[in-house]
Amino acid sequence: MTWSQPTDLRTQVERLWQRGELLRTVVGGDTLNWPLRLSLKSPSAADLSNRFDAVRGWVREISAMPRVRIEWREWMHRVQGRQRLPDTLWIDTLDDALAMIGKTGDARRFQALWQQTAEAQPTLLAWLQRSPLQTLALAEHWPRLLAVVAWVQAHPRPGVYLRQVDAPGVDSKFIEAHRGTLAQWLDLALPTEAIDHAATGMAGFARRYGFLEKPVRIRLRLLDPQLPQLPGCTGLTDITLDEDSFATLTLPAQRVFITENEVNFLAFPPVSSAIVVFGAGYGWGALARANWLHRASLHYWGDIDTHGFAILDSLRKYFPLAASFLMDRSTLMAHALQWGDEPLDKRHTLPLSRLVDEEAALYDDLRHDRIRPQLRLEQERISYRWLCAALATTVQDDSRP
DSSP: OOSOOHHHHHHHHHHHHHTTHHHHHHTTOOOSOSSEEEOOOOOOHHHHHHOHHHHHHHHHHHHTOTTOEEEEEEEEETTTEEEEEEEEEEEOSHHHHHHHTTOHHHHHHHHHHHHHHHHHOGGGHHHHHHOHHHHHHTGGGHHHHHHHHHHHHHSSSOOSOGGGOOOTTOOHHHHHHTHHHHHHHHHHHSOGGGOOTTOOTGGGHHHHTTOOOOOOEEEEEESOTTSOOOTTOTTOSEEEEEHHHHHTOOOOOSEEEEESOHHHHHHOOOOTTEEEEEOOSSOTHHHHTOHHHHTSEEEEEOOBSHHHHHHHHHHTTTOTTOEESSOSHHHHHHTGGGOEEOOGGGOOOSOOTTOOHHHHHHHHHHHTTSSSTTEEBOGGGSOHHHHHHHHHHHHHHHHOO
16 A cells, blocks of 8 residues: 555654754744645545545544644545545644644753753854754753853863863763764854864864863883983883973984884883884874984884774874884785784775885785785784894894995
């Protein structure tokens, strides 16, 4: 049966709700033409002849629908005689549409949130107009969200941690949980000079609006006991520094190795005039601030998979001369028994512009699954003997004029 059923007709109205059009109409943003005509598929003349009882039942169901105005048409059927069938269905008012799908209460809540926002932060009304359903989803948090905006307006680029925001009912976890919404609101509510437009995304929230960020911690190991000890770190080889302290070091290391795996970091063999840095995902900008690091020979050791090469590519944005370490085809093929699978959500498929020819060729083979689908060799699966041999070659190469 292809005739429109009451559920089909309600679905048409529910689609308007899901698109936010009914809620926008609640606050005067009417893009709908009232009365609203519903699309109706009705029985044909053949249906009247062959399924007369079913047609009569359909007419009863449509006639019983509340909040719908029906325009009828009369047929003179050659067998059944004069018949009266629904021809056009109308919803006359917004209230009727809301009542049909049980959204009258939600519409009133949205209207109340609109009024509250108009009084407290009228610049945010454009956001409510664009995102009416998201507005309803945030209804229980609305007073606190508005309180955060008001606090930041009163303290533009405050230079404090989120923990220090003193707004009613607000704590740092609340702000962090709603950074996506607050970022959109603050962009509307703050003057442009109070926003660092270069800082984007969730990770850039604090910097974008002038809050202090948690200091980046950089962990390193001295691989040569002849390197000078850091003040206060006598006898220590495993050292953690904040980003600023790392940047101001004057460590005369000729070679710097970066590894993404903590076990590799801890077990890295001794190397003359060298250190190893644990690259724990803090972003390369933190390392790039260290001028002394740009004078060293930099070697990056990541997994042999598409994600590993993408990280190498991003590192070269800051350190163009950085070399890859143990991310070559011979290392991959020598460890076939240790191959694993790269998670699909980590894979990269686009070309990378900062790889050298040999790296790019291997990356292409990996992203196009030419060797084996989802091939991955994790760095910690490479044999220790192979690592030591590669280090000896690297040190020898670095020593050549």
